[in-house]
Amino acid sequence: MPGCRVSETAGESSTLMVPEGAMRLNASALAIVRLCNGVRTFAGMIASLKEEFPGAPPEQLESDAGSLLEKLRAKGVVAW
């Protein structure tokens, strides 16, 4: 959504900047946010995440991505 951007500082965790707020992102959260491009489906995201994190159990990826996206939707960062 407009007004939402990721701020990356070398050597530190990334920060998702949103209107009047901010949220620290760890590596997997950053990967999930990076995949939100307005057209990619949830299934498409999971497929990409599986490639990026081959060691992680697929169910784990799905539930992590699902709960993060719900949280971001409530904050008005993503929409579907």
Add this chain to the structure above:
Amino acid sequence: MNPPLGIIAEITHRCPLHCVYCSNPLELASRKDELATEAWLEVFRQGAGLGVLQLFLTGGEPLARNDLTQLVRGAREHKLYVNLITSGIGLNAARLGELVAAGLDHIQLSFQDSEAAPADAIAGARAHELKLALAREIAQHEVAFTVNIVVHRQNLQRLPQMIAMARDLGASKLEIAHVQYYGWALRNRSYLLPTREQVEESRALIESAQKRLEGQMRIEYVLPDYYAKYPKACMGGWGQKMILITPAGKALPCHAAEVIPDLEFDRVCEKPLRWIWEESEAFNRFRGEDWMQEPCKSCERRSHDFGGCRCQAFLLANDANATDPVCSLSPHKEKILLSLAPAPHKASVHRS
């Protein structure tokens, strides 16, 4: 000590509107006292160094300064997230494009009502139609867009129309905020304070709109604390989250703090921002819990609402250390309840 999350930069007190509930102090800083561009950029640089993430450019009307684009660009260079809080007066398509190109992240546009006549009456200026035209421009840009509407006794009945208006204008967020009774608003309190029925009705209406518009437009609702059982956690705690800089460069823990007597506020041109935040007397006076009296001192809610608002305690109980008088546990609550009794209709006074 945690760094402040945000800097509220009141870059000017100049404003084309004269709202009857203006939150700026009764005594305004004049143009000649305003910090220069370089001084503001230095504040942003120091703030970013302190760990600040968010910048709120406000006023007065920030558009009254012709270096606004430069301030936005400078703030972005220091990696701040830049919010502009504006009435929109002074903005046109070209200037909006410039601000967005300079890196403006979020515009919060204020409206006074959903209808032109009562909106312009509150603002003391013909502004509503201009704002509508501007909102349609903003929606065309890659910038977060919030509509803010201040509500009170005279306009609460149009809450459904206000929600429809914000939706129609393409806002991603609508902020409905009740008047807070400081400064000019306190002077006009009997004109503005809603009835309990109005407040209850509006709360139910907002809740159903929030459900209905989920995923389309977020609605934030700030309730009037006079009707609350417990006080608001003012500013997220004194000296905990925010640092406000006045047009002349005084650093305050909240916008009304200057009403508290015997409190000296340091200036950003004289002291480093870090020292002001961490060491200054003003920012430490009500930090933590040592200053509290009963009933706050032993109250289990003291870590939630920090005793409420210090300025309101001074304004209504004449003691900045007192429990916020809107709290049901305050010995002054009676006074608040009396002010809620239906008042004879009084005319409002526009801010000068």
